[in-house]
Amino acid sequence: MTPDHVILAGQFGSPYSLKMRAVLRYRRIPFRWVLRDSKWDTIPDVPVRIIPVIVLPEGADDAARVMVDSSPQIMRLEDVYKGRSIVPPEPAVAFIDALIEDFADEWLTKPMYHYRWAYEADIDKAGKLLPLSSDLQMGAEEAARSYDFITNRQIGRRPLVGSTEANQSIIEDSYKRVLDTLSTSFDRGDFLLGDRPGRGDFGLYGQLSQLAGWDPTPMSIASERAPKVVNWVHRLDDLSWLEVPGEADATNGWSGTGDLGSVGDLLVEIGRTYAPFMVANAQALQAGSGEVVCEIDGQEYRQGAFKYQGKCLGWLREGYEALSQADRISVDGILSGTGCEQLFA
Template structure:
């Protein structure tokens, strides 16, 4: 029997809970481990980020130790056949990849903003995040951890775009996302049909914090989008969900209206930011400036998101000509076209 995978992370990490949801839904055996706790015996990963997925060897040791949720998902797709979260239609799979990247690289701005911009949220995160890995932490260490994590994360707000200038853009985008998802749930349970895809799990990961943790953004969700709150809890463990082979996906030629609305929102915010960020990286500019959500958006250039755009374009280029035409038909008029230009 193949030894179970090890998933190491933290409860306050949206990407950790994203991957835990994927493993549970796909019924892939795994061992949960709190990263940097007394139980953590993993070798050092390539980059010190979470979640970590470690592959065990037959003798109980560790082989590959991996990071980065999107590559982790695709490796699991190659290694496990059942209950796939990638649509069988290559064109639809590309749309799903786009939605996942929007969640990972834009919705995460909402999560970071609400956690570190509002006093009640800062206080909660500062008190609770440090003790996730160690319940025996003493009062002096807790106080030091509170000061360290809150100061560090608040100072990093500008790096991810959480500024007073950008706040109306980020918060408006969050509210529109809640409205779009609420509209989707009037007719279906997932973004691309009757089963979850990469995009669903990407959104779920960020929403575990936005609607399940942060006081300010969760209050917005309870008032504005209670269905989204319930969907987030449901996504936590979908091992029970019946899945019939490769059935259950929508067709790319007849996507739900709410899914098309989501692509318009992606084209309104994420797409102009990603293009402007890539341009800034190429020109050596320190600041990204673009129009997003109908306002001028500014933040520092971010190297990793330049890689994300390159990966998205490589995936698009790998499609056959007919599939690229079908993707173009879906993206036409959404504002997403420059992403694959």
């Protein structure tokens, strides 16, 4: 069957799936959501079995019609579909946006995974709910088997993303600071980089859809500490209603490079956590060492080296190198004093 629209195969408990669903809705790209691994899932095979999967319509010009990994999916959709872009036209602003997106995808996912698989109530909810996406008619015995399978597997994977007792306060404190800095941003405006959402907004939304909207422990922290963030998450889920000016419009809705004050604190958080981690991870990969050890917030942080995150930093560095000299000077000015400089040193 050849779809004449995009297919997005994902699940409700998957931050990256909801991120991509929000992007498609906001961009008004016709798509069909398919519950991955359910009886309705007949999408073609993918080389790496992760979610979400995007299947582009026939005629979308090459072999890579079936894709995983949300950031490349976003950029592919930008190529194929015009209008309501989520990439700011000014290269320096677009660069900062891409950095925020990567922070959300590669760092904020640590609190997301950690809270879900470290706390009793969260484990229990996830163990009961996640398996039902594949089969609502699942019987009690199979549900119990699936509960054991998924909770054991996911808890066993905690160290892979750094969710250990030793790292616990680093990860949890970072989540709380993200809630605080976003609350302050929403005192001033609706989105991070102007009057319209960018890649960074959607990256944050993906992880926060779970943290602030699904998993009991981080959800209660969010409603206590950051009600504006909870409301923002509800908004981001479907922004198809939001009218935005066209790209060619001089008042296109995006902040300029001189006007990024509202993300200053977030960049400091990125420089405090994600930056030392990503740099140490790249060094560990290069040295062929299995372990990342770095200092975050004056404490030692350890986890296994992660190949995909090495690639992510490589892409960011390529983006940095590709900036014109004038744009690089603007980016350097924005990042100066945030701790993010070390990513491109």
